[in-house]
Amino acid sequence: MTEQRKCGWRVEGLEGRGAFSEVYRVRRERDGLLLACKVTGERAQWERESALFRAISQYHHALFPRWYESWEERGRYCLLLEYVAGQSLKELLARRGRLSQRQTVEIGRALAEGMAFLAEKAGILYRDLNPDNVRICQDGRVKLIDFGCVCPLERQGRADRSGFGRAGTPGYAAPEQLNEAGRVGTYSDVYALGRLLHGLVTGDDPCLPPRRKPPIRAYDRRLSRRLERLLEECVRADGRERPPEMRRVLRRLCVLQEERGPGAAWGELREALRRGKEPDYRFEKHLFRGKGEALSWKAVASDGKL
Amino acid sequence: MNGSCRPGRAWKAVRADERFSAEAKDMGIQYGTGHYWPRGEKEEGLALTLQQTTRARGALPIVLACVCEEGPGVGRTDGGTRFCMRLTDWFYERALERWSRERMPDLTILSGELSREREEAFFSAAGILCAGQHFLLFRRGRARVFLLNRRFLRPHLKEIDLPREGSGRWALEEGELQQGLGILLETDGFSRGVTGEERLACLAVDERSWGQRLESRLSELGRMGESRGAGGAAVFVVTR
Structure with missing residues (x-):
């Protein structure tokens, strides 16, 4: 990749390499914004990804990195995206x-x-x-x-x-x-x-x-x-x-x-009681059945402790 | 919350000022609980929770029991199962903690929780929350609630008809359970598999084995219903 674009970006390092592309960390000099620049020699792939990002960029979906720009430079095709740390x-x-x-x-x-x-x-x-x-x-x-x-x-x-x-x-x-x-x-x-x-x-x-x-x-x-x-x-x-x-x-x-499961709160309570000096409760029956999942437990402590 | 006494009710209605009376009378009571759960694919669409604890300091018994059944057909949304899970979580996260700090539980917190339950979720449920002698019954849809009464010469079984306010709303009843009384909660599926006479004959056990044998008798009842093609779950809470 060229070391620096005219519009004020600086390449900081290579982030990763794939079969047909490389991804660089680039920083915008104006405000220090860190982005990822994907560079590929495959025009068809670049066009596909660019079209996709143009289509979804208006929705700002949380799952996808934000797209900034796409351009071609001396036979290399570049895609500027949000840097995902x-x-x-x-x-x-x-x-x-x-x-x-x-x-x-x-x-x-x-x-x-x-x-x-x-x-x-x-x-x-x-x-x-x-x-x-x-x-x-x-x-x-x-x-x-x-x-x-x-x-x-x-x-x-x-x-x-x-x-x-x-x-x-x-x-x-x-x-x-x-x-x-x-x-x-x-x-x-x-x-x-x-x-x-x-x-x-x-x-x-x-x-x-x-x-x-x-x-x-x-x-x-x-x-x-x-x-x-x-x-x-x-x-x-x-x-x-x-x-x-x-x-x-x-x-x-x-x-x-x-579906936290009915045992979740009971388990947390039991742990809280274990950490305490005295147990407040003696659990005699703890049973839940539902949707094929059985969770059953029965504990009676002779000395009142869990 | 209506605490007035209904004609023919076997339990004692609770006035608001009686809720915070001395704990002593609650200490002598003990609960026996049991449940029936079907086998294999008949458990589809059902949920059951049964939680029984005793507060170590003061020995206040606390029980939560509830059975749920999903609505039929394509409208199944697992609402009943999720409700049972939330109810159980609420029991441990809020109810027990609150009872550890207060002398007597305020059962209206449960009614507040129930009122937040979405009415459009298509399931029926019947449940009871007991703390000492006090209890709160709640029901919606086609689930059935029976009162087991051993105080007479022969055991007596009577269905409790809680007021219905619409198919999606909860019917609530509050009171005090005395010695010799019990509550049986059934899903509609369970009820359709047995007759009233069979239910009474099966549940008539002697006083000494009121809790333990009752569960095995309930299992017989449930299997009888299963053999007839019915499916469903049931849970009981009895005083001893």
């Missing part, structure tokens, strides 16, 4: 191994909301959802980056891939996506989201064999049955058997997000 989900998983159900559902909800927006407002299929393309900002916000694989949606949620070819990351891309003749649609992004969330909550890398992963409760019995059912439906091989659109996945994730 933070770490990718891949880096986060490498550090932590796996995330909690609450964190997974929160991230899933943010992604589902954004991708539903992409499909409904911009008529776009993302096609490359994977932990490398999801960044978690320092303030906890989720950002989706890298729109090099997007393609337009046509009727009935199906995509026209002519001129866009195969795209996606093995392990996350739906079976029909990796097949030249397969028909992709919004259900393809649903598949990728299911694989991503499965990997987050279990720590099992979808890129590693076996391709067909066990249900999430096989890894941890404390995980929600409802989440297990949702993820199992999302990653079905036949796209017609998955939730057809991201909006439906979002709705179910919202329900899960409200």
Whole structure:
């Protein structure tokens, strides 16, 4: 990339490198604003991303980095975007191994909301959802980056891939996506989201064999049955058997997000009582049954302590 | 909150000034609780919460019991399950903490919580909150509430007809449970599987095993209903 543009930008360093592009940190000298500049030699990809950002920039959606400018310079195509400070989900998983159900559902909800927006407002299929393309900002916000694989949606949620070819990351891309003749649609992004969330909550890398992963409760019995059912439906091989659109996945994730579980408050209270000098209560029965999830506990302490 | 005595009620109505009377009379009371939960796919659309504690200082028994059933057909929104969860959370987060600070619980806080419940959520529920001898009954939709009365020579079962104010609104009743009385809460599905005579015969157990055997009898009743194709849940709270 050229070291400095005439309009007063300074390149601070290389942020990352992909197969067809590089991303630089650039600072506007006028006010010190830090941005990201994506540089690529692929004109078609640059045009696609520029058109996408122009289409969605008016909505200022929280999931997508803000777009500032696009230009061409000596055969290199540049895209100026909001700089997303933070770490990718891949880096986060490498550090932590796996995330909690609450964190997974929160991230899933943010992604589902954004991708539903992409499909409904911009008529776009993302096609490359994977932990490398999801960044978690320092303030906890989720950002989706890298729109090099997007393609337009046509009727009935199906995509026209002519001129866009195969795209996606093995392990996350739906079976029909990796097949030249397969028909992709919004259900393809649903598949990728299911694989991503499965990997987050279990720590099992979808890129590693076996391709067909066990249900999430096989890894941890404390995980929600409802989440297990949702993820199992999302990653079905036949796209017609998955939730057809991201909006439906979002709705179910919202329900899960409200589901703190009846044990949460009781557990917090018990801990609070343990820290106290004397327990105020002797718990004789603590039972909740609902929607196939059973949580039962019974404790009677002979000395009145928990 | 209407505290006036209704004709034919077996429990004693509570005046506002009686709520804050000495705790002594509440200390002698003990509760037995039990529940019935169906097996397999019949548990779809149901929710149940049963929380029983005893306040160590003062030995005040506190019970929360509630059964919920979702509305039929495509309108299922998990509203009943979420309500049960919120109710349980509220019980531990607000109610117990408040009772640890006050001499007597103010049961109207529950009615305030219920009034915030969205009326359009399509589910039926029946529940009871007991603190010492005081109780608050709440119900909406088709769930049923029965009074178990062992104070006579033979056990007596009578349905409590709480005033209905519309399909989505809560019906509330407050009072004092004396020794020998109990409350049985059933979902509509459970009720449709048994007759009144079967219910009475099944629940007629002797005084010494009032709580423990009652649960096993309730299970028999529930399985009887299941064999007839009905499904549902039930919970009881009895004094002893």
